[in-house]
Amino acid sequence: MSAPARPRAAVVVTGSELLTGTIPDANGPWLSRELSALGFEVSHVLVVGDRPGDLAAALEFVRDAALVVTSGGLGPTADDLTGEVVAAFAGVPLELDERMRERIAGILEAWARRTGFGGPALEEANRKQAMVPRGAIALDPVGTAPGLVVRTPGPLVVVLPGPPRELQGMWPAALAAGPVAALLAGIPRAPARHLRFFGLPESEIAATLRTVDVGDVEVTTCLRRSELEVDLRPVPGDEDAADDLAAVLAERHERHLVSMDGRTTDEILAGELLARGWTVATGESCTGGMLASRLVDRAGSSDYVAGGVVAYSNAAKTDLLGVPAELIAAHGAVSPEVARALADGARSRFGADVGVGITGVAGPGGGTEAKPVGYVCFCVTTADGRVIARDPRLPGSRSDVRERSTDLAMHLLLRAVRG
Amino acid sequence: MSAPARPRAAVVVTGSELLTGTIPDANGPWLSRELSALGFEVSHVLVVGDRPGDLAAALEFVRDAALVVTSGGLGPTADDLTGEVVAAFAGVPLELDERMRERIAGILEAWARRTGFGGPALEEANRKQAMVPRGAIALDPVGTAPGLVVRTPGPLVVVLPGPPRELQGMWPAALAAGPVAALLAGIPRAPARHLRFFGLPESEIAATLRTVDVGDVEVTTCLRRSELEVDLRPVPGDEDAADDLAAVLAERHERHLVSMDGRTTDEILAGELLARGWTVATGESCTGGMLASRLVDRAGSSDYVAGGVVAYSNAAKTDLLGVPAELIAAHGAVSPEVARALADGARSRFGADVGVGITGVAGPGGGTEAKPVGYVCFCVTTADGRVIARDPRLPGSRSDVRERSTDLAMHLLLRAVRG
Numbered sequence: 051m052s053a054p055a056r057p058r059a060a061v062v063v064t065g066s067e068l069l070t071g072t073i074p075d076a077n078g079p080w081l082s083r084e085l086s087a088l089g090f091e092v093s094h095v096l097v098v099g100d101r102p103g104d105l106a107a108a109l110e111f112v113r114d115a116a117l118v119v120t121s122g123g124l125g126p127t128a129d130d131l132t133g134e135v136v137a138a139f140a141g142v143p144l145e146l147d148e149r150m151r152e153r154i155a156g157i158l159e160a161w162a163r164r165t166g167f168g169g170p171a172l173e174e175a176n177r178k179q180a181m182v183p184r185g186a187i188a189l190d191p192v193g194t195a196p197g198l199v200v201r202t203p204g205p206l207v208v209v210l211p212g213p214p215r216e217l218q219g220m221w222p223a224a225l226a227a228g229p230v231a232a233l234l235a236g237i238p239r240a241p242a243r244h245l246r247f248f249g250l251p252e253s254e255i256a257a258t259l260r261t262v263d264v265g266d267v268e269v270t271t272c273l274r275r276s277e278l279e280v281d282l283r284p285v286p287g288d289e290d291a292a293d294d295l296a297a298v299l300a301e302r303h304e305r306h307l308v309s310m311d312g313r314t315t316d317e318i319l320a321g322e323l324l325a326r327g328w329t330v331a332t333g334e335s336c337t338g339g340m341l342a343s344r345l346v347d348r349a350g351s352s353d354y355v356a357g358g359v360v361a362y363s364n365a366a367k368t369d370l371l372g373v374p375a376e377l378i379a380a381h382g383a384v385s386p387e388v389a390r391a392l393a394d395g396a397r398s399r400f401g402a403d404v405g406v407g408i409t410g411v412a413g414p415g416g417g418t419e420a421k422p423v424g425y426v427c428f429c430v431t432t433a434d435g436r437v438i439a440r441d442p443r444l445p446g447s448r449s450d451v452r453e454r455s456t457d458l459a460m461h462l463l464l465r466a467v468r469g
Numbered sequence: 470m471s472a473p474a475r476p477r478a479a480v481v482v483t484g485s486e487l488l489t490g491t492i493p494d495a496n497g498p499w500l501s502r503e504l505s506a507l508g509f510e511v512s513h514v515l516v517v518g519d520r521p522g523d524l525a526a527a528l529e530f531v532r533d534a535a536l537v538v539t540s541g542g543l544g545p546t547a548d549d550l551t552g553e554v555v556a557a558f559a560g561v562p563l564e565l566d567e568r569m570r571e572r573i574a575g576i577l578e579a580w581a582r583r584t585g586f587g588g589p590a591l592e593e594a595n596r597k598q599a600m601v602p603r604g605a606i607a608l609d610p611v612g613t614a615p616g617l618v619v620r621t622p623g624p625l626v627v628v629l630p631g632p633p634r635e636l637q638g639m640w641p642a643a644l645a646a647g648p649v650a651a652l653l654a655g656i657p658r659a660p661a662r663h664l665r666f667f668g669l670p671e672s673e674i675a676a677t678l679r680t681v682d683v684g685d686v687e688v689t690t691c692l693r694r695s696e697l698e699v700d701l702r703p704v705p706g707d708e709d710a711a712d713d714l715a716a717v718l719a720e721r722h723e724r725h726l727v728s729m730d731g732r733t734t735d736e737i738l739a740g741e742l743l744a745r746g747w748t749v750a751t752g753e754s755c756t757g758g759m760l761a762s763r764l765v766d767r768a769g770s771s772d773y774v775a776g777g778v779v780a781y782s783n784a785a786k787t788d789l790l791g792v793p794a795e796l797i798a799a800h801g802a803v804s805p806e807v808a809r810a811l812a813d814g815a816r817s818r819f820g821a822d823v824g825v826g827i828t829g830v831a832g833p834g835g836g837t838e839a840k841p842v843g844y845v846c847f848c849v850t851t852a853d854g855r856v857i858a859r860d861p862r863l864p865g866s867r868s869d870v871r872e873r874s875t876d877l878a879m880h881l882l883l884r885a886v887r888g
Contacts, residue, residue, distance in 0.1 A: 067691030097514035272486030338765025339758030346757025366776035
């Protein structure tokens with residue numbers, strides 16, 4: 051079938067530190083998600099270094115897009131060159147924006163008072179950051195760097211600062227700027243469907259997709275935190291096809307289904323605990339607090355997280371969570387019996403409704419033939435007598451084993467709470 | 470000065486899930502770091518969707534590089550198209566590699582036995598994954614997808630699978646493959662210098678750099694985990710310039726210096742604790758186990774991590790860590806006094822040499838005028854009487870505040886242990 055095409059957008063992220071691998075880029079994924087949600091088809095994310103020629107080449111490469119969003123290169127250091135390169139791409143000179151210079155000066159002054167850093171380093175930064183391509187719209191700084199909306203002979207270019215907090219803070223103002231708002235007004239919306247499965251391999255979804263008519267729905271799959279996310283993006287006017295496909299996938303893989311509305315295990319678990327007025331407590335060995343921290347991630351978690359103990363040593367298991375020393379001696383610290391005692395101990399010590407215990411061999415050392423690296427014992431117990439236990443061998447490195455253990459524990463918690 | 474240029478490399482990462490922002494790309498940063506360390510200048514990282522036209526355009530765009538590494542698109546689903554597009558780019562047909570088909574069949578059979586998934590879905594996946602461009606070198610699978618080394622009229626192209634574990638596992642074999650090894654043999658090496666600073670703004674480094682002769686040294690700065698990483702990359706033959714610059718930066722910003730050899734606070738802290746035979750215990754409120762988990766991140770951490778308590782409620786602070794209820798009533802749960810009691814309580818309950826207490830307002834709710842969101846109290850105490858306390862107001866979102874609190878706690882721990 052034929053359907054209206056979505057306009058294409060591209061993201062150009064600058065920063066040599068991203069190319070030397072010092073830090074992973076957070077802005078490309080964030081902007082991609084935003085642009086996709088607005089109805090753009092994101093064609094490329096390019097990461098380029100702080101070299102003017104490479105940035106210019108990247109802008110040339112994405113010249114056919116309707117919208118290009120750049121991030122970074124607006125800072126005070128000499129390697130921050132985005133304003134200059136975008137001005138050249140637009141064919142206009144840079145000019146000092148006096149209003150912006152004063153605004154930035156005010157921000158920097160407050161910052162200098164607070165931190166004690168100041169002087170000539172700041173003045174130079176101020177002037178550099180207030181240079182604006184002629185005719186461009188300057189967006190007020192969230193940190194100290196203003197953003198830009200620049201019309202060019204090719205795409206509309208939105209220039210945003212590199213720090214994710216500043217970029218995300220400036221995004222609403224960028225969308226509200228005249229030329230961007232005009233572009234957005236012309237885009238038909240077709241919201242995507244999001245399904246989530248736990249413990250289902252991608253190849254099973256692929257097999258199902260080969261047996262059905264997918265129509266014009268774009269299907270992407272992605273494994274994150276042990277959950278397979280399946281996104282179904284219809285073209286506008288073909289939303290029914292996405293709904294039908296979602297129903298088929300949910301039915302075929304029902305045993306693994308987490309949600310049909312994109313909600314994660316974490317979100318659902320928080321809702322279920324709140325609905326019951328229950329609290330949860332953790333007794334962690336190999337995960338070392340990662341599960342507690344994951345539970346506390348969400349705002350408002352104090353309503354359902356009682357607390358936890360990181361019982362890394364045998365003494366801590368016994369002293370803080372009441373795991374009998376004889377139980378550890380009889381079965382070993384990594385055993386289903388000790389996982390159960392950790393869960394019960396955490397529940398009892400914190401007066402919680404649900405307890406979860408995790409003990410395992412995260413590696414790289416410490417494995418034996420009977421209990422190899424990756425062997426992890428889980429137990430969830432509830433005040434009303436539910437018990438769920440597992441002791442899988444999880445693959446991967448030390449951090450893989452710890453992360454997968456945390457994922458699985460969240461999943462088991464949800465099963466226990468749902469009952 | 471003139472210096473031998475470094476050959477350029479580019480990374481092309483495929484995956485629509487990366488463009489819709491579902492997941493951040495881990496392979497681009499990892500490959501960038503590896504390629505930089507090998508002496509390449511990484512010109513671009515491109516993320517493209519699972520659309521053949523976009524992948525082909527990306528390969529065209531980086532045609533001038535000496536080496537292109539791709540990741541992803543080798544899986545069993547229909548959106549996995551990298552082999553096909555790279556073959557077209559090289560101008561050769563795809564052929565079934567019978568040896569590879571059998572190898573993959575063996576791997577899949579073992580996997581099917583273990584997981585219970587199998588049948589036609591797997592057989593189709595097998596055949597698709599064993600298709601190899603004529604004349605290319607197939608690299609043995611780490612998961613189920615083989616990699617490829619493909620000579621083209623332009624750059625040498627290395628095709629790797631998308632899952633980071635598989636990609637990283639296959640990397641040594643890719644480097645050892647004949648054409649890649651030959652390319653590497655011709656690259657002059659000039660190792661980078663890495664400096665790290667805690668709590669130093671980028672603008673201060675920029676100011677220092679304006680006062681000295683930087684020569685041909687490429688300087689990149691990057692803020693991660695509250696540490697400013699400064700990388701100095703000399704051109705081969707000019708290593709002295711990088712050493713001189715490192716010495717100047719270290720001297721000017723000595724108060725903030727963490728290390729001159731790239732070691733992180735985490736690495737140094739582990740070394741200092743091991744050297745003294747000391748153990749550490751945590752009493753965490755707002756960070757909720759994130760600090761304990763960070764301490765346990767490193768292999769061998771059981772030698773110096775005693776354990777920790779996530780004391781999210783007042784009752785838990787009192788019951789598990791002995792924080793007097795009157796102290797909480799008098800000063801509030803978020804106070805320097807309670808942070809101190811959490812540190813002492815953790816040290817005493819776990820019999821540790823060092824205790825650290827954290828209590829704060831992570832937000833978004835719960836702030837007051839006196840104790841706003843971001844106000845966090847820290848205390849580190851040692852068995853031999855050292856006490857370090859701080860109570861800053863940290864900026865940012867709930868997760869920012871929790872992460873920065875963890876960063877600062879690691880830094881304070883190191884200061885206390887070093888004495």
